[in-house]
Amino acid sequence: MPSSTSNFKRKLRLPRLFFAKPSEIVPRDYERPIPPLPWRGITVVVVLIVIAAASAWEFYCRSIGYGPTLNDNEDLWTSTRRRVKPESVVIIGDSRAWFDLDLDELQKGLGKRPVQLAMGGSCAYPVLADLANDENFHGTIICSVVPRLFVAPPGTPPMERAEKAVRRAHTQTLAQRASQYLAMPLEEHVAFLKQEELTLDDLLKRLPIPNRPNALVPPRLPPYFGTLDRERRARMIEECARPGKLQSTIQQIWLPLFTPPPPPTYIPKDVFMAKMNDAIEARFRDITAAADKLRARGGKIVFLRLPHSGGLKALEDRTTPRTGIWDRVIKDTAAPGIYYEDFPELSGFNCPEWSHLSAGDSVEFSKRLVPHLRNALQL
Amino acid sequence: MTKSAGHQHAFLDKQSRAPMLFNSLTFVVFFTVVVTAYWSMRSWNARKNLLVVASYIFYGAWNPPFAALLFSTTAMDFWLGSRIANAKGRHPRRVWLVASVCMNLSMLGFFKYGNFLLQNFQWLLARIGVIYQPPHLDILLPVGISFYTFHSLSYTLDIYRGVLQPTKSLRDFILAVSFFPQLVAGPIVRAGDFLPQLVDPPSRRTGRFLWGLLLMTLGLFEKIVLADTMLSGSADRIFDYAGPLVALDSWLGVMAFAGQIFFDFAGYSICAIGAALCLGFHLKDNFRFPYAAIGFSDFWRRWHISLSTFLRDYLYIPLGGNQVRPVRAALNLVIVMFLGGLWHGAAWTFVVWGLLHGSYLVIERVFRALFENKAWANNLATRVLAGFATYTAVCIAWVFFRAADFTIATRMLRGMFGGHAHGDAILSTREMLQIGIVTFFMILVHWSLRESNIETAVTRLPRWVVTAAWALMACAIILTQGNSNAFIYFQF
Numbered sequence: 001m002p003s004s005t006s007n008f009k010r011k012l013r014l015p016r017l018f019f020a021k022p023s024e025i026v027p028r029d030y031e032r033p034i035p036p037l038p039w040r041g042i043t044v045v046v047v048l049i050v051i052a053a054a055s056a057w058e059f060y061c062r063s064i065g066y067g068p069t070l071n072d073n074e075d076l077w078t079s080t081r082r083r084v085k086p087e088s089v090v091i092i093g094d095s096r097a098w099f100d101l102d103l104d105e106l107q108k109g110l111g112k113r114p115v116q117l118a119m120g121g122s123c124a125y126p127v128l129a130d131l132a133n134d135e136n137f138h139g140t141i142i143c144s145v146v147p148r149l150f151v152a153p154p155g156t157p158p159m160e161r162a163e164k165a166v167r168r169a170h171t172q173t174l175a176q177r178a179s180q181y182l183a184m185p186l187e188e189h190v191a192f193l194k195q196e197e198l199t200l201d202d203l204l205k206r207l208p209i210p211n212r213p214n215a216l217v218p219p220r221l222p223p224y225f226g227t228l229d230r231e232r233r234a235r236m237i238e239e240c241a242r243p244g245k246l247q248s249t250i251q252q253i254w255l256p257l258f259t260p261p262p263p264p265t266y267i268p269k270d271v272f273m274a275k276m277n278d279a280i281e282a283r284f285r286d287i288t289a290a291a292d293k294l295r296a297r298g299g300k301i302v303f304l305r306l307p308h309s310g311g312l313k314a315l316e317d318r319t320t321p322r323t324g325i326w327d328r329v330i331k332d333t334a335a336p337g338i339y340y341e342d343f344p345e346l347s348g349f350n351c352p353e354w355s356h357l358s359a360g361d362s363v364e365f366s367k368r369l370v371p372h373l374r375n376a377l378q379l
Numbered sequence: 380m381t382k383s384a385g386h387q388h389a390f391l392d393k394q395s396r397a398p399m400l401f402n403s404l405t406f407v408v409f410f411t412v413v414v415t416a417y418w419s420m421r422s423w424n425a426r427k428n429l430l431v432v433a434s435y436i437f438y439g440a441w442n443p444p445f446a447a448l449l450f451s452t453t454a455m456d457f458w459l460g461s462r463i464a465n466a467k468g469r470h471p472r473r474v475w476l477v478a479s480v481c482m483n484l485s486m487l488g489f490f491k492y493g494n495f496l497l498q499n500f501q502w503l504l505a506r507i508g509v510i511y512q513p514p515h516l517d518i519l520l521p522v523g524i525s526f527y528t529f530h531s532l533s534y535t536l537d538i539y540r541g542v543l544q545p546t547k548s549l550r551d552f553i554l555a556v557s558f559f560p561q562l563v564a565g566p567i568v569r570a571g572d573f574l575p576q577l578v579d580p581p582s583r584r585t586g587r588f589l590w591g592l593l594l595m596t597l598g599l600f601e602k603i604v605l606a607d608t609m610l611s612g613s614a615d616r617i618f619d620y621a622g623p624l625v626a627l628d629s630w631l632g633v634m635a636f637a638g639q640i641f642f643d644f645a646g647y648s649i650c651a652i653g654a655a656l657c658l659g660f661h662l663k664d665n666f667r668f669p670y671a672a673i674g675f676s677d678f679w680r681r682w683h684i685s686l687s688t689f690l691r692d693y694l695y696i697p698l699g700g701n702q703v704r705p706v707r708a709a710l711n712l713v714i715v716m717f718l719g720g721l722w723h724g725a726a727w728t729f730v731v732w733g734l735l736h737g738s739y740l741v742i743e744r745v746f747r748a749l750f751e752n753k754a755w756a757n758n759l760a761t762r763v764l765a766g767f768a769t770y771t772a773v774c775i776a777w778v779f780f781r782a783a784d785f786t787i788a789t790r791m792l793r794g795m796f797g798g799h800a801h802g803d804a805i806l807s808t809r810e811m812l813q814i815g816i817v818t819f820f821m822i823l824v825h826w827s828l829r830e831s832n833i834e835t836a837v838t839r840l841p842r843w844v845v846t847a848a849w850a851l852m853a854c855a856i857i858l859t860q861g862n863s864n865a866f867i868y869f870q871f
Contacts (some may be wrong), residue, residue, distance in 0.1 A: 030572070032652070032661045033840040039589035042846050049850040054857055175399035175406075175440035182404040193860055200859045201608045217807045265803055266622030320694045 054192075061192045065239050065246075069227035070187045071195040072120060072234075074168035075180035080115060080232050081169045084135050089332060092127045094158075095120035095143030096306040098234040099226060099356035101142070102366035109370025110379065116232040118144060119162055121221075123152045125287060126162035128301075130169070132290035133215050138297040144304050145329060145337075147320035148258060153279035170181075184230065197224045219256040223249065225353065241358035250353040254312045260319055280325075284332050291333040302376045303329055303337040305345070307365070312354035336376035343372065399440045401595070401650045402603050402856075409437065414657055416477070423580035430554055437559035438523075446523045448486075453556045455482055456531040460545040460552075463538045472539060478537035480631035483528045490520055495725030523563030525722055526851070529689055530556045536693050543571040551577045560654035564647045566665035566685035573660070577856035581659025593849055594653030597833075600730055601646030603859045610639040610815045612809040618781050618791070623802035629794030631806055633774045635814045636781045641670065644683070670773075670822050671829035673765045674747075676737040678773060686722070690715050709744065713737035723780070728788060732779040739772055770822070 070076060084090055089112045091097050097118035107113040117127055124143050131137050152158035168176070187193045211217050225240035240246050263272040280317065291301050305326055308316060322339065330337040340346040345368045349361050357365055373379075413433045420426045439446040459479040465581035466472040488496070504511045534552065540680040546552050555573040565802050617624065617632025624632070648665035655662045665685050672678035679687045682868015691700075698711040713734065750756045775792070782788035794802055806814075828836055837845055 030658065030661055030663075032663075033832075033834040034584075034587050034590045035834050036586075037838070037842060039447065039586045042842065042849070043589050043592070046850045046853065049846075050853045050857070053850070053854045057858070147497060173399075173441050174443075178405040178408075178440070179403045182408060186404075192858075195860055198858075198860075199608070201612070203858075204798050204809060204813070207809055209812070211807050212804055215804045215807060217805070264622055298848065300565060310570075 022072070033134050041070050045133075058190060058192050061198060065192065065237070066191045066198065066224060067237070068189050068191050069194070069229060070184060070230065070232075071193070072228055072232065073178055073180075073195065074165045076170065076184075076228075076230075076232060077117065077119065077165040078169040078172050079177075079180060080117060084115050084117075084131070084134075084137060084139070086138055088112065088139040089142065090115045090131060090139060091118050091125040091142045092131070093118045093304075094122060094146045094149050095234070096146060096308070096356060097142070097144035097304065098232070098307045099236055100362050100365055101369075102363045103231060105363055105366035106373075107294065109367070110373065110377075114142065118232075119165060119235075121149065121158055121160040122162040122165075123149050123156075124162070125150070125283060125290070126159065126166045127319070128287065128290045130166045132293040132299075135297070138294075140299065141294065141301040142373065143301060143303060144306055145326060147316070147325035148260075150323055150329070151280045151283050151331065153276065153283075170358045194224060196221070219248045220253055221257070222253045222353075225250060226356075235359040235362070236352065236356055241352045241360075243352075247353050250355075251311065254353070254355055255315060258312060258315050258319070284328060287329060288332045291335055300377050301333070302373060303333075303335060304369075305337070305339040305341075307340050307349045307351055307357060308355050309349075309351040310354040312351075338376060340371070346372070389715060399437050399795075401647065401654075402599055403427065405440070409433070410654065410657075417658055418583060425668065426580065427550060427554055427577060430558065434554065434557040434559040434562060438557065438562060441522050441563075445519075448521055449527060449557060450553070452483065452486055452528065453531055453551065453553050455479075456535050456556075457546075457549050457552045460535050460538045463535055464545045475588050476535055476539040479532065483532045483727050487524060487528050488512045490524055492721075492725045497722070526565045527556055527562060528566055529567045529686075530561070530570065533567070533689065533693075542572075546570075546574050548577075558655070558660070560651040560658075560660075561662060564644070564651075565683075566651060566662055567689050568662055568685065569689070571665065576660055584659075585731075587659070588657050591653040592660075594656065596653075596849060596852050596856070598646040598648070598650030598653060599856050601642040601649065603646075604852075604855045605817055606639045606642035606646060608859050609813045610635040610642070613806055613814055614639050614781070616805060616810075618783070618787060620803070620805055622793040622858070623790060623799035625799060625802045625804050626795060626797050627811075628802075628804050628806050629791055629799075630774075631811055631814045633778055633781075633791065633795065634818050637670075637774050637777050638814070638818050640777070641666070641821070667832070668825035668829050670770055671766060671825035672769050672773075673762050675743050675772070678769055679736075679740075686719065690719055694718065705744075709741040709750030712740045712744075716725055716740065728779045728782055728785065731785075731788075732776050735776040735779065739776075766826070 058106075089106070089110055091101055091114050092267065095118065098116065098120060101114070101116075101118075103114055103116065118124075119127075124145070127140065128143060131141060144192075149158045183193075192198050223246065225246065226234045226236050228234050239249065263269045267275075294301060303326075305322075326337070326339065329335075338346075340349075349357055349365055352358055399409065413429070417426050417429055420429065435446050435449075438449055456479055459475050459482070462475040463472050463479070466475055501511050501513050534543070534545075534555070538545050546555075551574060552570065554577065555568075555570045558568070558573065561568050614632055614636040617628060617635070645666040652662045652664075663685070665683060667681040667684065669678055669681035672681050695711055695715045698714065699707060700711065701708045703711070713735075716733040716737030717730060718733070719736070720729045720731070723729045723732070755761055775795075778791045778795075779788050782791060793799060840848075
């Protein structure tokens with residue numbers, strides 16, 4: 001008969017196996033060489049240099065107008081997307097919805113605090129499709145329309161930016177989520193942590209090096225002119241709202257960005273234009289299908305054309321007139337639309353850098369927009 | 380034939396579903412907590428338990444359920460290892476080994492090659508007139524599966540070869556397979572190299588710890604600053620461009636990728652070596668200045684050493700190596716490189732990359748047999764010329780490695796060899812300068828240190844240079860803000 005001790009050992013077989021000392025394996029004397037240097041002293045000096053350099057860089061960045069703000073990346077977007085409840089009011093679209101719509105005023109007027117899912121330089125469609133495909137969502141979508149971004153074909157940066165964010169929302173790992181939570185307090189206190197402005201890559205891009213005359217180099221993106229909070233509410237900085245070098249620089253950057261690029265050299269022009277038209281027609285169909293799907297569940301959608309001014313307005317009116325994309329979207333989707341120029345109380349605003357309202361004007365604009373939104377949404 | 384949609388997508392969206400990255404704040408916090416707890420513990424068993432838990436958290440932070448897959452393959456190999464060791468006679472030993480190899484390779488085959496095999500099966504049936512539409516398996520590739528499968532497989536293979544005794548500690552074997560610095564992107568650390576380090580606890584040594592930190596800084600600098608900031612944007616633009624490119628842009632794009640993949644992968648390996656050193660473990664070099672290679676056998680002694688030695692010991696030598704007739708030896712090389720290519724990904728472009736390297740190795744053998752004893756073959760000019768030819772041929776092979784499909788690869792090659800005289804120029808002068816400067820210094824450093832190693836080089840440098848270089852790298856990493864891609868080799 002086995003003793004109680006052997007029973008006990010048998011029961012503990014797995015833990016013993018787990019913790020057993022591997023007696024058969026002998027220590028191997030392979031060791032990487034360690035350079036014989038005074039490592040403590042070197043490390044102390046390195047740490048001091050890095051702290052001094054980072055502090056000097058922070059001081060310099062603040063002295064030239066940069067302030068701490070969150071970076072608008074896919075992880076911040078994902079954390080905001082997670083806040084969408086079945087009956088939420090959700091803002092989607094481009095940077096105009098980001099800068100021009102004040103969440104406090106919309107909350108006062110609509111009774112719910114909107115969730116800000118608009119993204120700078122992005123196409124609204126991937127986010128609209130994501131919400132339309134979310135069976136739990138039957139809330140309200142406020143969708144900003146900048147025609148060139150709204151019909152951007154697949155594979156272009158406006159589409160990829162939005163698709164990347166939507167994809168991240170569905171695939172974000174625990175590690176990515178944790179990094180976002182760790183990064184936010186840092187970004188809120190350190191001015192130089194601006195991923196789209198003060199990284200080494202961006203600093204290199206600013207070097208005034210002329211390109212080959214025939215080089216097809218992408219146009220420059222505008223410099224820093226806004227701050228962002230944890231709700232992804234963007235506000236224009238004062239320096240940009242005032243006439244000056246920053247303002248005029250941004251104005252001149254919008255023009256090439258909003259100018260239709262020439263057709264690629266490797267596709268005949270008529271073939272390219274036919275492809276583009278097909279892509280735009282497909283986008284109209286997709287938008288209509290997404291809107292129908294949302295409304296079939298009791299959701300609502302309203303389209304907005306937000307203010308823009310100066311040379312940029314002239315360019316947009318010429319290249320993407322209202323009768324083109326805007327009218328077609330409203331007609332195809334049979335959804336309400338608010339075109340700011342239709343209403344005197346919405347059309348008197350001036351965009352300092354031609355594309356977005358200043359922080360102060362965005363509050364007043366949103367206040368004036370609320371009655372129109374309530375009317376369009378039949379609230 | 381077919382191409383892998385997964386491969387095409389991988390380079391375009393490297394950050395989606397990335398595991399815990401060395402260049403992330405999560406890892407900084409994770410590593411600080413683990414290192415602090417590790418060195419504050421007295422018990423060696425407690426430290427090893429901590430590392431097992433930390434490694435599984437590291438892996439689970441990507442996708443928790445796949446940690447169970449990692450555990451199950453590890454436990455199976457642990458059991459099969461003991462069966463191989465205890466089996467009496469050659470035949471039963473072989474049966475248990477075959478079971479281990481089949482288990483590991485079928486796991487790899489299902490997750491990594493499932494859709495690829497189905498697509499090719501469909502293509503083959505179509506050739507004989509049978510229309511078959513296979514279901515698309517929505518399989519998520521477990522990150523690092525190619526690496527940890529090889530970590531684990533080396534254990535049973537080495538026990539079968541009689542060079543390793545099985546460990547009685549499942550915990551130690553779990554740690555050998557899943558040790559977090561090497562878990563998801565190598566180096567491929569054989570159980571036989573790691574288990575002996577688990578016998579006695581490492582001593583506390585400040586110099587080793589701080590040298591480990593310096594290596595981690597160097598690895599992150601290579602990855603974040605050199606690969607992602609200086610090179611990856613240009614490489615991506617060139618390889619994603621849908622039209623014909625002029626020769627200059629095509630070559631610069633390929634050179635950018637050659638630098639990017641080196642700094643990306645070597646950077647990860649150095650980070651892993653540094654992180655392991657901080658915990659008192661010693662991992663071998665995975666790269667040894669490969670762009671100073673003279674010839675392709677030299678290249679493979681310097682590039683991804685842990686894979687090339689794995690394939691040499693477990694595949695090439697069992698096939699007969701070079702101890703067979705020359706034609707068979709050449710065939711062995713091609714078979715090994717074919718499988719080496721396939722290991723990198725389920726796409727025919729990777730296979731072509733492997734076959735190209737196989738062909739390079741065969742051609743080199745022929746040249747060596749014909750000219751090795753000639754006086755001119757060993758003079759400086761010939762060596763430099765051979766080094767240049769090696770780098771050029773390696774770059775040409777990278778085209779297939781990086782291109783999403785053969786259309787892109789063909790267009791790139793045509794551009795590189797002047798087939799698009801009126802093609803487009805899409806690189807800015809800044810990008811061209813970045814590629815040129817980084818490539819120049821990379822090759823210069825590789826040639827300067829080709830007979831040396833980083834430890835010797837650092838020992839010879841004045842202290843102020845080491846201090847300044849370390850500080851400069853750390854500042855550059857902070858300036859880059861960690862806004863970079865996941866490591867390329869995660870997808871393999």
